[in-house]
Amino acid sequence: MERSELDRHLLEFIDLLRQGGIPVNLTEVQDALTGLSIIGLEDKSRVQGVLQSTLVKSRNHLPWFQEAFRVFFASPEEKKSWQDEAQAQTESWEEGIAETYDELKFQGEDLNLTDEQRATYMALPEEEKERLKKFLERSEEGIRNGKPLDHSFQPLLERMFHGSLEYWRRMLGEENIPIAPPGQEGLLNEVERAMRQKEINYITQDLKDIP
Structure with missing residues (x-):
């Protein structure tokens, strides 16, 4: 060489x-x-x-x-497999984020949410997603002081969403929330995956050693 x-x-x-x-x-x-x-x-x-x-x-x-x-x-075949997997994960993440823009609107306007908050929403159980979407639908039809809710209600609605998503972020754990696109660097992804597996193995072994 x-x-x-x-x-x-x-x-x-x-x-x-x-x-x-x-x-x-x-x-x-x-x-x-x-x-x-x-x-x-x-x-x-x-x-x-x-x-x-x-x-x-x-x-x-x-x-x-x-x-x-x-x-x-590793062999070129293994590297290509990891790169392909990373590419697929990136595309899936981008599609998921795009779907949140379709689902999380108030009277036609996008909710002011960060990518991390949208990624948390992506990771929610389906029943929780449905609950939040129904809450948005009911809010659009709501009445305040005898008048239909308008866009002045949106900041309050967003704060409520932020609180709910923060709760779920803590419940799910950051390792279960893809807060950023995985990227196309398959080698780094594979190293990180292996390190996570090592940590799990260490914890499992420690638990087995407890009398």
Whole structure:
């Protein structure tokens, strides 16, 4: 592998490490590059040893490094599968957000909601979604002081919605709410998925160890 291509691969891998909170400075990059220039990329175990010894300074960073290495040096077929899945998740998220604009209106006007609040609405149980939509419908037909409600009522209505969605955000847990589009970077998505699974496994094992 030519030096320029090796540089590019290393920088892409380091970017994946940094997204997991692993700090890497220029000296460490140069040390890693020197090591890889000597051993090449053919022997995966040796490559992992060089990168771990030059780029990982804390045991706390080791789990992310291990998953990032597994994913980054996976087969092209696996990488394509992760990229395709990330693309599908992004499209699903965008479609879901668009649907909330169709469903959450007051007298034809969009409710003033953030993407995070709309994502919380997307994650609600269907019966809760229906309850909120019926509440909007009844509000449009409501009467105040003998007069039909107009758009001056919308800020109050939005505050009520904000409160309900905040309650559900806490109930559901942030890990169950896609507050941002997953993105098309399938490698990062796969590392994050694996890390979440590790956390679940640790918790499950801890619970089993309780007498």
